[in-house]
Amino acid sequence: MKEIHDQLCVIKNQRARALEATKATVAKPKTTPLAPQPSIATQPAIGSGPAATPEQTSQSAATPAPSGDTTISLTGSGTSYSKMDGPIDPGFKSSRQVVGTYQGIKVWGPVDAPGQLGIWGNEVTVDFDICVADGACIEACPVNVYEWLDTPGHPASEKKPFMIREKDCIFCMACENVCPPQCVKIFQK
Numbered sequence: 552m553k554e555i556h557d558q559l560c561v562i563k564n565q566r567a568r569a570l571e572a573t574k575a576t577v578a579k580p581k582t583t584p585l586a587p588q589p590s591i592a593t594q595p596a597i598g599s600g601p602a603a604t605p606e607q608t609s610q611s612a613a614t615p616a617p618s619g620d621t622t623i624s625l626t627g628s629g630t631s632y633s634k635m636d637g638p639i640d641p642g643f644k645s646s647r648q649v650v651g652t653y654q655g656i657k658v659w660g661p662v663d664a665p666g667q668l669g670i671w672g673n674e675v676t677v678d679f680d681i682c683v684a685d686g687a688c689i690e691a692c693p694v695n696v697y698e699w700l701d702t703p704g705h706p707a708s709e710k711k712p713f714m715i716r717e718k719d720c721i722f723c724m725a726c727e728n729v730c731p732p733q734c735v736k737i738f739q740k
Contacts, residue, residue, distance in 0.1 A: 622651035625702055629663030632680070632706060638733030639678040643670050656714060665704030668711070674738050675714040675726070681734035684708035688726035688735055694719045697726070 640646065643659055647670065650660035659670040668679035675696055677688070689697045689712050700713035714720075720737070727735045 620652050621654055623653045623658045623662060623664075625653075625664050625668070625700075626704070627664035629666045632663070632666035635678070635680040635707070636732070637678070637681045637730075639670065639676065639681060639736045641736055643676075643678075643736075644738075653713075654715065656717060665702065666706060668702060668705060671711075672714045672717055674722075674740060675717045675720050676736045676738065677712055677714065678734040678736075679705070679711050680707060681732050682707060682711050683732055683734075684710050684712070685731060686712070687729040687731065688712050691725040691729045693723060693725065694721055696720050 647659040647661075649657050650662050650669065651658050653671070656671055657673045658668075659676075661667060662669045670676055670678045670680075679702065684699075684707075689699070694716070696714050696716045696719055697712040698715050699710045701709065702711050703709050705711075712726075722737055722739045724737055727737045
């Protein structure tokens with residue numbers, strides 16, 4: 552598995568150089584926003600405070616709403632965390648509860664943002680508390696299931712591979728096989 556990861560790192564480095572060359576013409580890389588703007592279709596985030604004001608609601612009408620429901624916030628004052636090591640617990644679905652969703656993706660608790668973010672996904676799952684954001688899973692995925700999600704304040708890394716296109720997964724297991732901390736688990740339908 553180490554050899555596969557090292558091979559992908561070479562590919563990753565080549566792609567990074569190519570990407571830097573194209574970034575000169577592109578203003579900003581595509582990332583998923585930290586927290587979606589409130590909208591009528593979006594449920595309030597856990598611990599997000601008061602309901603949206605009319606000004607916020609009209610402002611969100613101009614901003615496109617994220618796809619799917621969002622009930623999890625990535626910001627907060629949570630400092631309850633300890634260093635987590637891999638691998639991801641393959642039986643987490645029987646030992647953890649779904650505590651919310653982020654753009655339609657299930658989040659398995661406990662969650663105490665920003666220090667503890669839990670396990671994200673249903674078929675394509677990533678333990679955000681173990682992930683070190685080396686990007687191997689993003690580079691390995693042949694169908695672009697992942698994109699970066701900003702997670703400021705998280706002790707392991709301030710960005711995570713978010714499985715925004717989880718339904719596109721072809722279950723090739725490439726991402727699971729290249730993850731150095733073994734924080735990815737794929738569950739076939």
